[in-house]
Amino acid sequence: MRRVPLAPEIFDDLNDAARRERFALPEAAAHYVRTVLRLLPGAHIELFDGSGRLARATLIACAPDEVIAEVESPRVSERGESSVQWVLFQAIPKGDRWEWLLEKATELGVDAIVPLTTRRGVVQLSEDRFEKKRARWEKIIAGAARQCRRAKIPALHAPLTPARALSDHPCDTHLVAHLGEGMMAVHRALDQQASEGDAIARAGLWVGPEGGFEEAEVDAILNAGGRPITLGPRVLRAETAGLTLLTLAQNALGEL
Numbered sequence: 001m002r003r004v005p006l007a008p009e010i011f012d013d014l015n016d017a018a019r020r021e022r023f024a025l026p027e028a029a030a031h032y033v034r035t036v037l038r039l040l041p042g043a044h045i046e047l048f049d050g051s052g053r054l055a056r057a058t059l060i061a062c063a064p065d066e067v068i069a070e071v072e073s074p075r076v077s078e079r080g081e082s083s084v085q086w087v088l089f090q091a092i093p094k095g096d097r098w099e100w101l102l103e104k105a106t107e108l109g110v111d112a113i114v115p116l117t118t119r120r121g122v123v124q125l126s127e128d129r130f131e132k133k134r135a136r137w138e139k140i141i142a143g144a145a146r147q148c149r150r151a152k153i154p155a156l157h158a159p160l161t162p163a164r165a166l167s168d169h170p171c172d173t174h175l176v177a178h179l180g181e182g183m184m185a186v187h188r189a190l191d192q193q194a195s196e197g198d199a200i201a202r203a204g205l206w207v208g209p210e211g212g213f214e215e216a217e218v219d220a221i222l223n224a225g226g227r228p229i230t231l232g233p234r235v236l237r238a239e240t241a242g243l244t245l246l247t248l249a250q251n252a253l254g255e256l
Helices: 006-011 026-036 098-108 128-149 162-168 188-194 216-225 239-251
Strands: 004-005 021-024 044-048 053-063 065-073 085-091 112-116 173-177 202-207 228-230
Touching: 004 026, 004 128, 006 053, 026 053, 044 065, 065 112, 085 239, 098 128, 098 216, 098 239, 112 162, 162 173, 162 216, 173 188, 173 239, 188 239, 202 239, 216 228
Parallel strands: 004 044, 085 112, 085 202, 173 202, 173 228
Antiparallel strands: 021 065, 044 053, 053 065
8 A cells, every 4th residue: 555645734634533534635645646656546545644643545536636535534553663762863974875874764763863063073064054955854754754654754853963962852861872992782771771760762872973972072971861882893884873773772672
């Protein structure tokens, strides 16, 4: 069954009763159904708003100027979502590796992505430049969520320094990838958190630039309750490190 994104306000307008109702898809969704998917009347689709609401629908008419669907009552779903909200605080890698990271992190279950402006970072993304790129990046994230059948679309936030990110996006725990001696494995860090009786509903995953975080940046994260962790004996690219940390953290909690 093909998936079609709809804006949340469209879902607000759908009848919440058990009966089925017909309605005309908005222009963007109609174009996607008619031109991109090339679906015909009788095809079944799943509408989703990116916040967990889904609705099955059957196409009734696919005219050049209008696409009509018969829609079932919306329902709330956590399909494809983890019990823990994962927030990836990630220094931006160069070139198209950032867009690749956005796509793959979405597939792996990230809930929010916060680009970091770090002292050693090569890519320093201003607010203006971020806003110019935002629509494209959010489209990549939404497309990945649609393809991997997630109920929710991860949030992409504006770039921040580590100190500001800690303030604006609080989490129950923070795991920071750090090169150094005596770092814990991801599963041990999460086990330690659990043994201390601290529940984890929202976890921050921190990855610096290719040269790593500066010590002052690491100290700020640790002072906020963060735990330094290792990703193994090999030095990873920034985008590889982010995906590895996300995967190991989810696996440690049985979320994969």
